[in-house]
Amino acid sequence: MRPFLRTQTALKCSARAARALPTCWAARPFSYSARAASALRPLDASKLEVTKNTTPKPLSKPEDLVFGKEFTDHMLTIEWNKEEGWLNPKITPYQNLSLDPATCVFHYAFECFEGLKAYKDKSGKVRLFRPDKNMARLNKSSARIALPTFDSEALIELISKFVQLEAAKIPEQRGYSLYLRPTMIGTQKTLGVGPPGSALLYVIASPVGPYYPTGFKAVSLEATDYAVRAWPGGVGDKKLGANYAPCIVPQLEASSRGHQQNLWLFGEEQYVTEVGTMNMFAAIKDKKTGQKELVTAPLDGTILEGVTRDSVLALARERLIPEGWKISERKYTITELAEASKEGRLLEAFGAGTAAIVSPIRKIAWKDETIDCGLKATEESGEIALKMKNWIEAIQYGDEEHEWSYVSSK
Amino acid sequence: MRPFLRTQTALKCSARAARALPTCWAARPFSYSARAASALRPLDASKLEVTKNTTPKPLSKPEDLVFGKEFTDHMLTIEWNKEEGWLNPKITPYQNLSLDPATCVFHYAFECFEGLKAYKDKSGKVRLFRPDKNMARLNKSSARIALPTFDSEALIELISKFVQLEAAKIPEQRGYSLYLRPTMIGTQKTLGVGPPGSALLYVIASPVGPYYPTGFKAVSLEATDYAVRAWPGGVGDKKLGANYAPCIVPQLEASSRGHQQNLWLFGEEQYVTEVGTMNMFAAIKDKKTGQKELVTAPLDGTILEGVTRDSVLALARERLIPEGWKISERKYTITELAEASKEGRLLEAFGAGTAAIVSPIRKIAWKDETIDCGLKATEESGEIALKMKNWIEAIQYGDEEHEWSYVSSK
Numbered sequence: 004m005r006p007f008l009r010t011q012t013a014l015k016c017s018a019r020a021a022r023a024l025p026t027c028w029a030a031r032p033f034s035y036s037a038r039a040a041s042a043l044r045p046l047d048a049s050k051l052e053v054t055k056n057t058t059p060k061p062l063s064k065p066e067d068l069v070f071g072k073e074f075t076d077h078m079l080t081i082e083w084n085k086e087e088g089w090l091n092p093k094i095t096p097y098q099n100l101s102l103d104p105a106t107c108v109f110h111y112a113f114e115c116f117e118g119l120k121a122y123k124d125k126s127g128k129v130r131l132f133r134p135d136k137n138m139a140r141l142n143k144s145s146a147r148i149a150l151p152t153f154d155s156e157a158l159i160e161l162i163s164k165f166v167q168l169e170a171a172k173i174p175e176q177r178g179y180s181l182y183l184r185p186t187m188i189g190t191q192k193t194l195g196v197g198p199p200g201s202a203l204l205y206v207i208a209s210p211v212g213p214y215y216p217t218g219f220k221a222v223s224l225e226a227t228d229y230a231v232r233a234w235p236g237g238v239g240d241k242k243l244g245a246n247y248a249p250c251i252v253p254q255l256e257a258s259s260r261g262h263q264q265n266l267w268l269f270g271e272e273q274y275v276t277e278v279g280t281m282n283m284f285a286a287i288k289d290k291k292t293g294q295k296e297l298v299t300a301p302l303d304g305t306i307l308e309g310v311t312r313d314s315v316l317a318l319a320r321e322r323l324i325p326e327g328w329k330i331s332e333r334k335y336t337i338t339e340l341a342e343a344s345k346e347g348r349l350l351e352a353f354g355a356g357t358a359a360i361v362s363p364i365r366k367i368a369w370k371d372e373t374i375d376c377g378l379k380a381t382e383e384s385g386e387i388a389l390k391m392k393n394w395i396e397a398i399q400y401g402d403e404e405h406e407w408s409y410v411s412s413k
Numbered sequence: 414m415r416p417f418l419r420t421q422t423a424l425k426c427s428a429r430a431a432r433a434l435p436t437c438w439a440a441r442p443f444s445y446s447a448r449a450a451s452a453l454r455p456l457d458a459s460k461l462e463v464t465k466n467t468t469p470k471p472l473s474k475p476e477d478l479v480f481g482k483e484f485t486d487h488m489l490t491i492e493w494n495k496e497e498g499w500l501n502p503k504i505t506p507y508q509n510l511s512l513d514p515a516t517c518v519f520h521y522a523f524e525c526f527e528g529l530k531a532y533k534d535k536s537g538k539v540r541l542f543r544p545d546k547n548m549a550r551l552n553k554s555s556a557r558i559a560l561p562t563f564d565s566e567a568l569i570e571l572i573s574k575f576v577q578l579e580a581a582k583i584p585e586q587r588g589y590s591l592y593l594r595p596t597m598i599g600t601q602k603t604l605g606v607g608p609p610g611s612a613l614l615y616v617i618a619s620p621v622g623p624y625y626p627t628g629f630k631a632v633s634l635e636a637t638d639y640a641v642r643a644w645p646g647g648v649g650d651k652k653l654g655a656n657y658a659p660c661i662v663p664q665l666e667a668s669s670r671g672h673q674q675n676l677w678l679f680g681e682e683q684y685v686t687e688v689g690t691m692n693m694f695a696a697i698k699d700k701k702t703g704q705k706e707l708v709t710a711p712l713d714g715t716i717l718e719g720v721t722r723d724s725v726l727a728l729a730r731e732r733l734i735p736e737g738w739k740i741s742e743r744k745y746t747i748t749e750l751a752e753a754s755k756e757g758r759l760l761e762a763f764g765a766g767t768a769a770i771v772s773p774i775r776k777i778a779w780k781d782e783t784i785d786c787g788l789k790a791t792e793e794s795g796e797i798a799l800k801m802k803n804w805i806e807a808i809q810y811g812d813e814e815h816e817w818s819y820v821s822s823k
Contacts, residue, residue: 069603069605070604070605071515071603071605072603072605074515078514097514098514099511099512099513099514100511100512100513100514101510101511102510103509103510104507104508104509104510104596104615104617105481105484105594105617105619108518108519109510109518109596109598109654110524110526110594110596110654110657111654111657111658112524112653112654112656112657112658113658114519114520114522114658116520146662147659147662148658148659148661148662149658149661149665182604184515184520184604186514186519186520188519189658193479193481193482194480194481194482194592194594195479195480195481195482196657196660196661196664196690197661197664198665205514207514207515209515209604229646230646230647231644231645231646231647234644234647235641236639236640236641237640237641237644237647238659243522243655243658243659244519244520244521244654244655245522245653245654245655245658245659246522246655247520247521247522247606248521248523248524248558248559248599248653248655249557249558249648249653249655251558251559251606251608252556252557252558252559254606254607255559255608280606
């Protein structure tokens with residue numbers, strides 16, 4: 004087993020590849036430049052050009068906002084091509100993309116994205132939450148599908164300027180934020196299957212309300228064993244568009260039976276992997292010792308490397324271990340959850356992701372069983388999920404000064 | 414194990430789903446209409462509206478054509494939305510698509526496609542090769558990612574009219590054709606992860622030359638065991654964009670070591686699945702009986718259901734069995750190929766796909782071995798690959814009348 008390529012390696016490899024190609028083949032699947040990646044222009048935040056929108060449009064009232072439906076008046080765009088590298092970044096009025104119908108993003112899913120939020124703190128400063136993690140992941144995602152990589156700090160600086168420009172569009176109420184969607188797409192307009200010779204990196208912004216406007220609402224899941232989201236050696240750990248469209252039908256199947264999300268199992272062992280588009284956590288008491296354990300699946304290549312997952316783990320290690328908890332990244336099965344539930348040892352379970360921070364789980368339908376996840380009928384969240392939400396929000400909104408919170412500047 | 418959803422089921426299921434959704438969730442991941450699919454307008458070829466391009470542009474000389482780089486002057490487009498169904502089909506001048514940057518095709522890979530060719534026969538008639546197979550597969554692909562399905566015959570009729578309009582752009586020389594790319598994309602412009610409420614089906618056309626302009630050129634493959642293209646329960650048998658972008662880096666890796674394509678292995682057993690973007694065939698002589706066998710991997714959900722694959726199998730059953738061949742769709746391993754090669758029993762191997770029809774394979778690099786696929790140093794193709802190319806081309810160009818050849822009409 005060779006380890007997978009990391010950031011930049013794809014570029015180097017393709018340069019070698021282009022040289023090695025026999026002529027008969029070169030004209031077809033590969034069109035990458037043999038020019039060294041190092042000779043190309045890096046992403047340069049100082050070159051930002053801003054064109055303001057002269058006809059801004061009003062947004063809905065904060066309480067009427069729907070996730071990802073309304074966008075601010077501007078967008079950040081940066082073009083890349085294999086001859087020049089990254090062109091000057093631009094902030095322009097929010098506008099349609101005009102693309103040739105042969106563009107490779109429409110045919111071969113050359114696309115990856117990130118989701119992060121900007122929060123307004125009590126003093127009016129605009130804060131990002133761990134943007135370095137999103138940038139690192141976007142670089143890993145793009146390299147995996149032969150899209151260009153970029154300097155993470157430069158993109159954070161550009162996003163920082165972008166959210167400053169849109170600061171007035173960030174609702175001030177607690178729980179509200181500006182959802183940011185960095186996206187990279189391949190823009191080469193030929194049908195040959197090969198690495199894109201051009202790409203577009205863009206960021207759009209959507210003001211959003213709290214995921215649970217009236218407090219937590221514990222969800223019901225259906226365990227999916229007839230379809231597989233990710234597999235070893237695949238791309239399930241990258242934030243690629245390719246991982247999303249195939250998940251909709253299993254989600255609809257779960258919904259048709261009254262569940263809010265599906266839970267992805269893997270393999271004959273029926274390992275618990277992810278819930279819908281979130282990472283999954285379970286709090287279990289050990290059968291023999293009574294030791295309380297917060298468990299989540301390990302990053303084995305089949306799990307999305309969630310920023311919220313990482314934050315939950317770090318806070319749990321810092322703040323729950325002293326309270327006697329054990330924190331584990333390990334494989335665990337649906338059978339283990341079912342058994343713990345029957346024996347009253349499943350204390351709680353929750354999903355973790357940027358949209359909701361945490362999403363408490365009431366029950367999981369699995370085959371003919373219903374696994375009760377430990378909440379009382381009157382409860383909508385367990386103790387750990389609630390603590391995590393409060394801890395993470397305090398950092399996101401700057402109530403607690405923390406290195407994870409990045410204060411943006413113009 | 415429940416079987417996967419088929420054509421139309423996704424629509425029905427989502428209608429059920431929408432009704433079953435609790436209010437708190439309904440505003441977020443799902444936005445599908447509860448309106449019955451049957452009330453929506455079907456795809457209707459008789460409603461075609463044609464706007465001719467008044468400024469046609471010249472194409473390169475046939476011998477200078479590069480696959481999928483130049484397109485004809487028109488395109489066929491059909492919009493769909495969940496309230497109305499399929500709108501009137503349109504043939505318009507070839508033009509850019511103008512899409513909101515939040516459009517779901519850019520984020521979640523709501524996209525699937527087909528590839529087929531139109532050929533001009535000796536009498537000037539324009540023929541399609543087995544378009545019913547492409548339509549059936551496109552419907553399966555689209556249903557699997559919650560995009561709308563359509564009446565196959567209606568789309569064949571529309572494509573037929575489209576190629577008639579572009580008939581002058583189909584080179585008449587043998588080996589030349591008009592490559593057609595039906596594509597369906599989700600066009601809903603919101604970031605919630607759910608079934609697209611609108612879609613665009615379009616067809617573009619690129620005149621192409623023969624894959625091997627100067628005769629066959631046998632290729633060298635590298636067996637890929639560090640990355641996995643598809644998995645049981647996944648979507649590797651559908652023609653989704655999602656299956657393509659993740660394949661580029663392994664292809665580049667193979668190219669960097671001088672190979673033209675990679676060969677996808679699967680599992681600990683190292684089953685042979687597909688070669689690059691083609692299906693794979695091997696001709697092997699049995700160790701004990703000397704029986705000659707043409708073998709390809711079975712359609713177990715991890716293999717693309719290639720139209721050329723199906724055609725090779727059908728012709729082999731019809732024309733090679735009488736010559737004493739055994740034709741098998743069965744699992745086989747790279748070890749089996751290596752052993753047969755060492756013992757002189759690997760007669761030949763080839764890829765099969767729309768672009769090249771067949772692509773003879775000279776050798777496969779696997780770990781530290783090189784598997785010789787049976788060609789003499791002076792040969793660029795084995796006997797079966799050559800026969801298949803000739804048989805299939807004779808049908809495609811109408812030299813042999815066959816039910817697979819569809820003569821288009823205005």
